[in-house]
Amino acid sequence: MSKQHRLFLIYSIASIFFLCIPILSSPDFNYSLQLFRVAPFQRNFLSYVFLLGFFYANYLYFIPAYYLSDKKIAYAIIILGMFSIISFLPGILIPGGPMAPMGDRPPQAGPPPGMLFSDNYIPQFLFIFMLSFLSRINQQLNNIQMQKLHAEVSYLKAQINPHFLFNTLNSLYALTLEKSDEAPGAVLKLSAIMRYLVTESSRDYVPFAKEIAYLKDYIAMQLLRAGDNLTFSLDIKGETHDKQIAPLLLLPFIENAFKYGLSPEEKSEISIFIHSTEQQLFLRVRNTIVDVALTEEEKSETGIENTQKRLDLIYPGKHKLDIAQTKKNYLVELQIDLQ
Secondary structure, eight states, X not given: OOHHHHHHHHHHHHHHHHHHHHHHTOTTGGGHHHHTTSHHHHHHHHHHHHHHHHHHHIIIIIIIIIITTTOHHHHHHHHHHHHHHHHHHHHHHSOOOSBOOOTTOOOBOOOOTTOOOOTTHHHHHHHHHHHHHHHHHHHHHHXXXXXXXXXXXXXXXXXXXXXXXXXXXXXXXXXXXXXXXXXXXXXXXXXXXXHHHHHTTTSSOEEHHHHHHHHHHHHHHHHTTTOTTEEEEEEEESOOTXXXXXXXXXXXXXXXXXXXHOOSSSOEEEEEEEEEOSSEEEEEEEEEOOOOOOOXXXXXXXXHHHHHHHHHHHSTTSEEEEEEEOSSEEEEEEEEEOO
């Protein structure tokens, strides 16, 4: 059940309970059905119906149309008008005197004709007003927070894409310098990667199987220039077809392993392990650190830093990231709760 559906259900239950207050609070509870036949109780019940209608009207229309649209004077006039209507209209629509005797009970006085609100009703109106007002303002703040969150995630994702493209083009450039026969295959891999970036990376979530296929294309292209000095292993376990994950979330850790663990002169090792269950995703990337010449731009860890921020924004409290580095080894372990 979505958050909006749960909220609607809560409001519906609260509304039914609110309408039952006159019955539940009546000293003649055993005769509650008979109360609907007497004018004072009818006026009382009608006032609760009006208060309930005012709650939804204020929450759904008056606040967004006037208060949030910077029409606060008009909004104040509307609230005062609603207060007057709810105060006087039930007494005008249902005039009548004291409550008739029921069983052995003596006649009971009702509210003054034409004026429903006693001291007990003024706080009820204020309570309904504050409840609808604070609920709507809280929803507005949540919407603003979600918009900011989405904008920040999009910004971080936009930073990752050029960073990845820069490194990918460097890999392709190295193959062309070597006049490798595998360069055309690398171009096809790059085409598939760019297609994924264009069609899928803008989404909030993508099928996990597509993300894995994308990672395999990237790894295959990197392996084209790896040579015999690299010992590489890739192990993917678990079902992936029915899971969703934020796009480009695993790539920076794998990209980092190839950046620091691949050298044409030194022997190195890179191992990647991905395991998915119904509830969790686990990634472990281990690589040896080789002596490789990198520019200042290449040495930056923009991809890792942005991914850490994205994890905090998209999976708050639902992920665990451990990074351990020694002089010769680098280890990343990431666990994400997919529920």
